[in-house]
Amino acid sequence: MNFTTRVRAGSLSVASVLIALFTAGFTTAAAQDLRIATSYKLMTLDPHFSTLNENSSLLSHIFERLVYQDEKLALQPGLATSWKRVSDTRWEFKLRENVRFHDGSPFTADDVVYTIERIRNFLKPPSGGFQAYTKGIASVSATDPTTVVIETVGSQPTLPLALSAIFILPRGTDGFATTEKLNAGTSLVGTGPYKFKAWRSGETLDLTRNDDYWGQRPAWSNVSFRIVESPAARVAALSAGDVDIADFVPARDVETLKQRGAKVESVPAARLNFFQFELGKEAVPGVTDKSDKAIANPFLDARVRKALAMAVDRNVIVDKILSGYGTAAAQFFPNGLAGTSPNLAPQPARYEEAKALLAEAGFPNGFKVVLNGPAGRYPGDGESLQAVAQSWARIGVAARPVGVPFSVFNTKRAAGEYSIWYGGCSGEAVDVCLEAVLKSPDNATGAGALNFGQYRNPAYDEMLDKARTVDAGLERDKALAELTDFVMGDEPIIPLYHFHHISGYGPRVTGYLMHPRGWTTAMQAKPAAN
Amino acid sequence: MGLFKVIAGRLYQAFLLLAVMSLVGFVGIHSVGNPVYNIVNIDTATPEDIRRATELLGLDQPLWRQYFVFIQNLATGSFGISYIYHQPAFDLVLSKLSATFELAAFAMIVATLTGTGLGLLAGTRPGTRIDRIIVAATVYALSVPSFWLSMMLILLGAVTTGWFPSGGRGSTVEILGWDWSFLTIDGLRHLVLPALALAIPNIALIARLARAGTVEVQRADFVRFCLAKGISDRRILFRHTLPNISLPIITIVGLQFGGMLAFAVVVESIFAWPGVGKLLIDSIQLLDRPVVVATLTLVALTFVVLNATVDLLYAVLDPRVRISA
Numbered sequence: 009m010n011f012t013t014r015v016r017a018g019s020l021s022v023a024s025v026l027i028a029l030f031t032a033g034f035t036t037a038a039a040q041d042l043r044i045a046t047s048y049k050l051m052t053l054d055p056h057f058s059t060l061n062e063n064s065s066l067l068s069h070i071f072e073r074l075v076y077q078d079e080k081l082a083l084q085p086g087l088a089t090s091w092k093r094v095s096d097t098r099w100e101f102k103l104r105e106n107v108r109f110h111d112g113s114p115f116t117a118d119d120v121v122y123t124i125e126r127i128r129n130f131l132k133p134p135s136g137g138f139q140a141y142t143k144g145i146a147s148v149s150a151t152d153p154t155t156v157v158i159e160t161v162g163s164q165p166t167l168p169l170a171l172s173a174i175f176i177l178p179r180g181t182d183g184f185a186t187t188e189k190l191n192a193g194t195s196l197v198g199t200g201p202y203k204f205k206a207w208r209s210g211e212t213l214d215l216t217r218n219d220d221y222w223g224q225r226p227a228w229s230n231v232s233f234r235i236v237e238s239p240a241a242r243v244a245a246l247s248a249g250d251v252d253i254a255d256f257v258p259a260r261d262v263e264t265l266k267q268r269g270a271k272v273e274s275v276p277a278a279r280l281n282f283f284q285f286e287l288g289k290e291a292v293p294g295v296t297d298k299s300d301k302a303i304a305n306p307f308l309d310a311r312v313r314k315a316l317a318m319a320v321d322r323n324v325i326v327d328k329i330l331s332g333y334g335t336a337a338a339q340f341f342p343n344g345l346a347g348t349s350p351n352l353a354p355q356p357a358r359y360e361e362a363k364a365l366l367a368e369a370g371f372p373n374g375f376k377v378v379l380n381g382p383a384g385r386y387p388g389d390g391e392s393l394q395a396v397a398q399s400w401a402r403i404g405v406a407a408r409p410v411g412v413p414f415s416v417f418n419t420k421r422a423a424g425e426y427s428i429w430y431g432g433c434s435g436e437a438v439d440v441c442l443e444a445v446l447k448s449p450d451n452a453t454g455a456g457a458l459n460f461g462q463y464r465n466p467a468y469d470e471m472l473d474k475a476r477t478v479d480a481g482l483e484r485d486k487a488l489a490e491l492t493d494f495v496m497g498d499e500p501i502i503p504l505y506h507f508h509h510i511s512g513y514g515p516r517v518t519g520y521l522m523h524p525r526g527w528t529t530a531m532q533a534k535p536a537a538n
Numbered sequence: 539m540g541l542f543k544v545i546a547g548r549l550y551q552a553f554l555l556l557a558v559m560s561l562v563g564f565v566g567i568h569s570v571g572n573p574v575y576n577i578v579n580i581d582t583a584t585p586e587d588i589r590r591a592t593e594l595l596g597l598d599q600p601l602w603r604q605y606f607v608f609i610q611n612l613a614t615g616s617f618g619i620s621y622i623y624h625q626p627a628f629d630l631v632l633s634k635l636s637a638t639f640e641l642a643a644f645a646m647i648v649a650t651l652t653g654t655g656l657g658l659l660a661g662t663r664p665g666t667r668i669d670r671i672i673v674a675a676t677v678y679a680l681s682v683p684s685f686w687l688s689m690m691l692i693l694l695g696a697v698t699t700g701w702f703p704s705g706g707r708g709s710t711v712e713i714l715g716w717d718w719s720f721l722t723i724d725g726l727r728h729l730v731l732p733a734l735a736l737a738i739p740n741i742a743l744i745a746r747l748a749r750a751g752t753v754e755v756q757r758a759d760f761v762r763f764c765l766a767k768g769i770s771d772r773r774i775l776f777r778h779t780l781p782n783i784s785l786p787i788i789t790i791v792g793l794q795f796g797g798m799l800a801f802a803v804v805v806e807s808i809f810a811w812p813g814v815g816k817l818l819i820d821s822i823q824l825l826d827r828p829v830v831v832a833t834l835t836l837v838a839l840t841f842v843v844l845n846a847t848v849d850l851l852y853a854v855l856d857p858r859v860r861i862s863a
Contacts, residue, residue, distance in 0.1 A: 057624065139587070209633075210623070238810065241704070241810050244692045244697060245703075247704070248700060250703050250706070414575075415570065415572070415823070416571040418571065422575075449585075451586060454585075
């Protein structure tokens with residue numbers, strides 16, 4: 009830097025200081041500005057870097073998908089207006105016309121091809137999570153600017169669902185965009201309702217309205233996200249009127265927020281938290297008889313699993329621990345969502361019956377067990393370990409609850425140090441969890457990715473494989489419900505609860521539509537009339 | 539020659555400290571857990587995904603080899619790439635430094651001025667009502683946990699009165715490639731509460747030190763000579779008492795300032811202040827090893843520099859130190 013440029017840079021920064029000083033006093037939030045305090049830390053601007061809600065939720069303002077999931081998890085047209093399976097292994101997607109990226113370039117089928125190729129061929133781990141969604145794709149091609157044809161490996165009836173997770177990037181002129189390049193933010197363009205303005209990792213994301221949006225004109229002209237991990241700080245920010253929306257409000261703070269004039273919306277999450285058993289080993293750590301002598305794995309006996317499930321008081325968890333912002337669970341998704349079984353309803357605790365069953369299984373005096381789980385990862389996780397341990401004491405099972413940070417929990421669970429633990433699963437559809445948690449683990453297909461306990465039930469595996477070949481619709485839902493009935497009868501896990509996503513909003517918002525996947529977006533907020 | 543020896547000794551110490559710090563940080567964060575589970579989506583990742591990510595990050599290697607690679611990177615001036623944010627770790631830490639620095643500096647200036655003032659006030663009037671009030675107040679201020687103090691400040695200063703924002707950093711101005719918020723009114727308003735939360739315990743600490751020093755100096759012979767000579771109270775206070783009590787104050791200011799730069803974790807978390815402390819705690823939670831090690835190394839470096847500065851100030855303020863050095 010030579011002398012003159014340095015002087016110029018200096019005077020420029022002095023000028024910007026003065027301008028900032030003069031304008032700062034007047035920048036009270038205008039009626040069209042939306043300020044959100046979110047717990048989702050945006051790690052990167054690359055929409056294909058990580059499949060976590062943390063990124064997808066915020067980046068969905070800028071980028072769009074071919075297919076959307078509405079609040080009932082049903083598929084809705086996004087950048088694709090329609091899709092159909094033309095043969096067993098071939099899908100055809102018709103794309104929306106007159107859609108433009110934020111830089112003015114038109115959106116065409118070639119961009120879809122590029123996006124899928126980027127995920128399949130270009131991205132390397134750790135940013136490889138999205139490859140799970142493209143695994144079933146054999147080839148993708150554009151037959152004309154508004155038609156994409158996808159050949160699949162075998163029958164893939166859920167391909168549109170898989171594509172509902174993938175954000176469309178524009179094909180640039182110089183090969184695949186690297187994560188570093190996208191993080192620079194200079195060429196970050198999507199087709200979404202908001203344009204990228206500024207980003208500071210772990211701090212803020214600023215967006216402006218895309219006036220050329222193909223859909224309904226976005227309600228807010230500016231949206232600023234402030235990343236606030238501490239729940240108390242989010243609640244305080246909303247209480248003080250610093251922000252208009254705060255997501256992931258702890259249930260215990262709801263009353264305080266209401267007293268301060270904020271409103272609260274909630275929805276049961278499309279996910280389940282449950283206890284999972286180690287079923288792949290004869291000897292398991294942390295399980296002993298009452299005199300601390302090691303015993304064979306008691307969970308291999310389905311009667312023991314059933315007895316423990318019976319002796320869980322879900323109402324205590326839901327009412328006391330989650331302050332009513334939870335739903336007692338008997339299966340993966342809350343009753344009523346596609347693929348759930350109406351026959352499975354959560355039962356109240358039945359201690360006497362459980363005790364009898366335990367005696368029948370050869371444990372009239374119960375046993376000792378260490379009950380493991382993450383603490384502070386999910387609403388009510390650490391506390392529910394305590395509550396369940398107390399319930400189990402009534403049937404003679406002495407459980408010692410141990411909650412540890414999530415990363416430690418994962419490491420120990422993967423190392424096989426647990427015999428029973430608190431787990432969780434969520435997904436686009438209920439069969440994602442049915443496959444991940446309960447199907448026999450298979451490295452080649454990726455099935456049973458969350459089946460850390462090695463539960464194996466060949467009859468169930470077969471039923472699930474069959475159900476997953478059925479096209480989306482009532483028949484598929486019925487098949488999934490039936491096999492859920494079948495497998496839950498074997499008690500492979502103890503379903504605990506579906507916690508609720510809770511968001512609070514202030515007077516400048518008149519309504520906030522919650523999504524069971526737990527997304528936080530400006531599109532969900534309706535502005536107050538001014 | 540003597541000066542050269544002192545500097546060489548200092549540099550050697552600093553180097554040793556940094557090496558030990560990086561090793562402790564590296565081994566410590568490694569033993570906590572496997573960062574791969576925070577990078578892949580554990581709800582959907584297949585064992586294959588996890589295996590590939592582990593290999594790519596070099597986490598399948600034995601620990602000594604990972605440390606060796608880390609040292610190799612360090613020799614080329616790189617702390618590695620953040621696992622979580624996918625940016626160079628040291629750049630990431632540096633980008634948060636201005637936020638922490640201005641918060642700590644603001645808090646320390648307030649604490650030093652107010653604390654010294656209160657200490658002088660109390661120390662020159664020992665046993666009076668005002669002295670008793672100040673001493674009692676410092677006891678409370680020192681025993682209050684900082685998370686509680688922060689929440690009370692938010693409750694009073696933001697939620698009930700609405701005078702200040704409850705958190706965040708507000709608008710900033712970029713100078714010399716760094717963002718500064720003390721240059722805008724909005725930024726200043728955001729600075730007040732977290733700075734107070736950091737300053738209040740330090741005001742108490744400094745006030746107690748200043749008071750004790752003042753009481754002692756007031757009894758000293760030279761003050762009586764000054765009085766006998768007819769020098770005004772005011773001149774005695776500022777020309778003679780203040781310099782005499784300043785050594786312990788400067789020591790504590792240096793140490794506390796370093797502590798704030800490094801570990802203002804609680805206050806930064808509660809006020810969502812995007813500084814180094816918050817980055818450190820986030821990174822520990824996410825097991826973002828490169829960032830944790832980069833932060834800890836920077837922290838060690840900060841303490842080395844601050845201690846050197848404090849020593850230098852000693853020499854400036856107290857001639858006796860100069861002679862012995």
